[in-house]
Amino acid sequence: MDLSRVIAISGKPGLYRLVSQTRNGFIVEDLDKGKKVSIAANYNVSLLDNVAIYGVSQEYPLAEVFFRIYKKENGGEAIDHKSSGAELRAYMEQVLPEYDDSRVYDSDLKKLFQWYNILQSKGLLNIDLAAVEAAMAAQQAEIEAAQAEVATEEVVEEKPKKKAAPKKAKAKAEEGAEEKPAKKTAAKKTTKKKDEEK
Numbered sequence: 001m002d003l004s005r006v007i008a009i010s011g012k013p014g015l016y017r018l019v020s021q022t023r024n025g026f027i028v029e030d031l032d033k034g035k036k037v038s039i040a041a042n043y044n045v046s047l048l049d050n051v052a053i054y055g056v057s058q059e060y061p062l063a064e065v066f067f068r069i070y071k072k073e074n075g076g077e078a079i080d081h082k083s084s085g086a087e088l089r090a091y092m093e094q095v096l097p098e099y100d101d102s103r104v105y106d107s108d109l110k111k112l113f114q115w116y117n118i119l120q121s122k123g124l125l126n127i128d129l130a131a132v133e134a135a136m137a138a139q140q141a142e143i144e145a146a147q148a149e150v151a152t153e154e155v156v157e158e159k160p161k162k163k164a165a166p167k168k169a170k171a172k173a174e175e176g177a178e179e180k181p182a183k184k185t186a187a188k189k190t191t192k193k194k195d196e197e198k
Contacts, residue, residue, distance in 0.1 A: 002124075003047070003048040003049045003062065003063055004047070004049050005017055005018045005047075006018075006031070006047070006048045006049075006119070006124070007028065007045050007046060007047055007048065008045070008046045008048065008051075008111070008115070009028070009039060009043055009044070009045055010043065010044035010045070010046070011043070011044075012043075013114075014030060014031060014032045014033075014114075014118060015031045015032070015048070015115055015118050015119070016028035016029060016030055016031060017029045017031055019036060022038065024040060024041060025038060025039050025040040025041040025042075025043070026038070026039050026041070026045070031118055031119070031122055031124075032118055048062050048063075048115070049061075049062075049063070053065050053096065053099055053104060053108070053112070054099065054100040054103040054104050055096070055098045055099055055100055056098055056099075056100050057098070058098075060096060060098070060099070062112075062115075065095065065096055065112065066116055066119070066125060068095045068096055069095050069113075069116050070120075070125055072094065072095055075120075075125070076120070077117055077120055077121075078091070078113045078116045078117055078120070079091045079113055080113070080117075081109075081110045081111070081112075081113040081114035081117065082110075085106035085109075088106060088109040088110065088113065089101060089106075089109065091113075092104075092109055092112075
Protein backbone atom coordinates (compact mmCIF):
# COMPACT_ATOMS: atom_id res chain seq x y z
CA MET A 1 0.00 0.00 0.00
CA ASP A 2 1.65 3.22 -1.17
CA LEU A 3 0.02 6.34 0.24
CA SER A 4 2.95 8.65 -0.54
CA ARG A 5 1.18 10.38 -3.46
CA VAL A 6 -2.40 10.15 -2.16
CA ILE A 7 -3.72 13.41 -0.72
CA ALA A 8 -6.81 14.88 0.91
CA ILE A 9 -7.69 18.47 0.05
CA SER A 10 -9.32 20.60 2.73
CA GLY A 11 -12.82 21.65 1.66
CA LYS A 12 -13.03 19.01 -1.09
CA PRO A 13 -14.57 15.55 -0.60
CA GLY A 14 -12.79 12.33 -1.52
CA LEU A 15 -9.15 11.59 -2.24
CA TYR A 16 -6.73 12.68 -4.94
CA ARG A 17 -3.53 11.35 -6.43
CA LEU A 18 -0.75 13.89 -6.85
CA VAL A 19 0.20 13.88 -10.55
CA SER A 20 2.59 16.83 -10.81
CA GLN A 21 3.48 20.23 -9.45
CA THR A 22 3.03 23.47 -11.39
CA ARG A 23 4.27 27.01 -10.79
CA ASN A 24 0.99 27.98 -9.14
CA GLY A 25 -0.08 24.72 -7.52
CA PHE A 26 -0.66 21.05 -8.33
CA ILE A 27 -2.22 18.76 -10.90
CA VAL A 28 -4.22 16.07 -9.12
CA GLU A 29 -6.42 13.19 -10.17
CA ASP A 30 -9.75 12.68 -8.40
CA LEU A 31 -9.62 8.99 -7.40
CA ASP A 32 -13.40 8.68 -7.32
CA LYS A 33 -14.16 10.28 -10.69
CA GLY A 34 -10.83 9.74 -12.46
CA LYS A 35 -10.68 13.39 -13.62
CA LYS A 36 -7.50 15.47 -13.50
CA VAL A 37 -7.85 18.97 -12.09
CA SER A 38 -5.56 21.84 -11.21
CA ILE A 39 -5.55 23.17 -7.65
CA ALA A 40 -3.93 26.36 -6.35
CA ALA A 41 -0.96 26.21 -3.99
CA ASN A 42 -2.92 27.97 -1.23
CA TYR A 43 -5.18 24.91 -0.69
CA ASN A 44 -4.56 23.01 2.54
CA VAL A 45 -3.34 19.58 1.40
CA SER A 46 -2.61 16.52 3.59
CA LEU A 47 -0.53 13.55 2.45
CA LEU A 48 -2.15 10.37 3.75
CA ASP A 49 1.33 9.13 4.65
CA ASN A 50 1.47 11.89 7.29
CA VAL A 51 -2.01 11.32 8.76
CA ALA A 52 -2.42 9.35 12.01
CA ILE A 53 -5.21 8.37 14.38
CA TYR A 54 -4.92 9.32 18.05
CA GLY A 55 -4.44 6.36 20.35
CA VAL A 56 -4.49 6.26 24.15
CA SER A 57 -0.70 5.86 24.43
CA GLN A 58 0.53 6.58 20.87
CA GLU A 59 -0.56 7.67 17.40
CA TYR A 60 -1.36 5.06 14.73
CA PRO A 61 -0.39 5.83 11.12
CA LEU A 62 -3.28 5.68 8.66
CA ALA A 63 -1.55 2.87 6.75
CA GLU A 64 -1.64 0.68 9.88
CA VAL A 65 -5.33 1.44 10.49
CA PHE A 66 -6.13 0.66 6.84
CA PHE A 67 -4.22 -2.60 7.21
CA ARG A 68 -6.28 -3.57 10.26
CA ILE A 69 -9.53 -2.83 8.40
CA TYR A 70 -8.27 -4.75 5.36
CA LYS A 71 -7.44 -7.74 7.56
CA LYS A 72 -10.81 -7.61 9.36
CA GLU A 73 -12.71 -7.46 6.06
CA ASN A 74 -10.43 -9.91 4.19
CA GLY A 75 -9.70 -7.20 1.63
CA GLY A 76 -13.36 -6.18 1.35
CA GLU A 77 -15.23 -2.93 2.01
CA ALA A 78 -15.41 -1.29 5.43
CA ILE A 79 -18.52 0.09 7.13
CA ASP A 80 -20.36 2.81 5.15
CA HIS A 81 -19.05 6.22 6.22
CA LYS A 82 -22.66 7.50 6.30
CA SER A 83 -23.51 5.18 9.21
CA SER A 84 -24.38 6.70 12.61
CA GLY A 85 -21.65 7.88 14.97
CA ALA A 86 -22.42 5.03 17.38
CA GLU A 87 -22.06 2.42 14.60
CA LEU A 88 -18.78 3.95 13.38
CA ARG A 89 -17.38 3.92 16.93
CA ALA A 90 -18.48 0.32 17.54
CA TYR A 91 -16.73 -0.69 14.30
CA MET A 92 -13.61 1.28 15.25
CA GLU A 93 -13.49 -0.51 18.61
CA GLN A 94 -13.20 -3.80 16.71
CA VAL A 95 -10.53 -2.47 14.36
CA LEU A 96 -8.43 -0.39 16.75
CA PRO A 97 -9.47 -0.79 20.41
CA GLU A 98 -6.51 1.41 21.44
CA TYR A 99 -7.90 4.51 19.70
CA ASP A 100 -8.61 7.56 21.87
CA ASP A 101 -12.38 8.08 21.59
CA SER A 102 -12.16 11.46 23.33
CA ARG A 103 -9.86 12.94 20.65
CA VAL A 104 -11.15 11.09 17.57
CA TYR A 105 -14.42 12.65 16.44
CA ASP A 106 -17.27 11.17 14.39
CA SER A 107 -16.20 13.37 11.46
CA ASP A 108 -12.69 11.83 11.63
CA LEU A 109 -14.16 8.32 11.52
CA LYS A 110 -16.39 9.23 8.56
CA LYS A 111 -13.32 10.43 6.63
CA LEU A 112 -11.30 7.37 7.64
CA PHE A 113 -13.87 4.86 6.40
CA GLN A 114 -14.71 6.89 3.29
CA TRP A 115 -11.02 7.05 2.37
CA TYR A 116 -10.54 3.35 3.00
CA ASN A 117 -13.53 2.45 0.79
CA ILE A 118 -12.31 4.72 -2.04
CA LEU A 119 -8.84 3.16 -1.99
CA GLN A 120 -10.30 -0.36 -1.70
CA SER A 121 -12.70 0.17 -4.63
CA LYS A 122 -9.84 1.41 -6.85
CA GLY A 123 -7.62 -1.56 -5.96
CA LEU A 124 -5.05 0.66 -4.26
CA LEU A 125 -4.92 -1.40 -1.08
CA ASN A 126 -2.95 -4.35 -2.44
CA ILE A 127 -1.65 -5.57 0.90
CA ASP A 128 0.53 -8.61 1.49
CA LEU A 129 -0.92 -9.50 4.90
CA ALA A 130 1.95 -11.81 5.90
CA ALA A 131 4.63 -9.25 5.02
CA VAL A 132 2.88 -6.42 6.84
CA GLU A 133 2.26 -8.56 9.94
CA ALA A 134 5.94 -9.54 10.02
CA ALA A 135 6.99 -5.87 9.72
CA MET A 136 4.55 -4.84 12.47
CA ALA A 137 5.80 -7.62 14.77
CA ALA A 138 9.41 -6.50 14.20
CA GLN A 139 8.46 -2.87 14.91
CA GLN A 140 6.64 -3.88 18.12
CA ALA A 141 9.68 -5.90 19.24
CA GLU A 142 11.91 -2.83 18.70
CA ILE A 143 9.54 -0.64 20.74
CA GLU A 144 9.46 -3.17 23.60
CA ALA A 145 13.27 -3.50 23.58
CA ALA A 146 13.65 0.31 23.71
CA GLN A 147 11.15 0.54 26.59
CA ALA A 148 12.98 -2.20 28.52
CA GLU A 149 16.30 -0.38 27.99
CA VAL A 150 14.85 2.90 29.29
CA ALA A 151 13.37 1.11 32.33
CA THR A 152 16.78 -0.48 33.11
CA GLU A 153 18.54 2.91 32.86
CA GLU A 154 16.01 4.46 35.28
CA VAL A 155 16.62 1.69 37.86
CA VAL A 156 20.41 2.11 37.60
CA GLU A 157 20.10 5.88 38.10
CA GLU A 158 17.87 5.52 41.18
CA LYS A 159 20.17 3.21 43.19
CA PRO A 160 23.11 5.64 43.71
CA LYS A 161 20.69 8.36 44.82
CA LYS A 162 19.33 6.12 47.60
CA LYS A 163 22.85 5.19 48.83
CA ALA A 164 24.17 8.77 48.68
CA ALA A 165 21.54 10.18 51.04
CA PRO A 166 22.60 8.22 54.19
CA LYS A 167 26.29 9.11 53.62
CA LYS A 168 25.51 12.83 53.68
CA ALA A 169 23.50 12.46 56.89
CA LYS A 170 26.32 10.47 58.49
CA ALA A 171 28.91 13.06 57.48
CA LYS A 172 26.79 15.86 59.00
CA ALA A 173 26.45 13.87 62.25
CA GLU A 174 30.25 13.43 62.40
CA GLU A 175 30.81 17.17 61.81
CA GLY A 176 28.41 17.97 64.65
CA ALA A 177 30.20 15.52 66.93
CA GLU A 178 33.57 17.17 66.21
CA GLU A 179 32.27 20.66 66.92
CA LYS A 180 30.95 19.84 70.43
CA PRO A 181 34.32 18.85 72.00
CA ALA A 182 35.92 21.99 70.53
CA LYS A 183 33.42 24.13 72.45
CA LYS A 184 34.14 22.26 75.69
CA THR A 185 37.91 22.83 75.41
CA ALA A 186 37.32 26.53 74.78
CA ALA A 187 35.17 26.66 77.93
CA LYS A 188 37.91 24.92 79.97
CA LYS A 189 40.53 27.46 78.81
CA THR A 190 38.39 30.40 79.92
CA THR A 191 37.90 28.87 83.40
CA LYS A 192 41.69 28.35 83.68
CA LYS A 193 42.32 32.00 82.85
CA LYS A 194 39.83 33.08 85.53
CA ASP A 195 41.54 30.85 88.15
CA GLU A 196 44.97 32.36 87.30
CA GLU A 197 43.64 35.88 87.66
CA LYS A 198 42.36 35.09 91.15
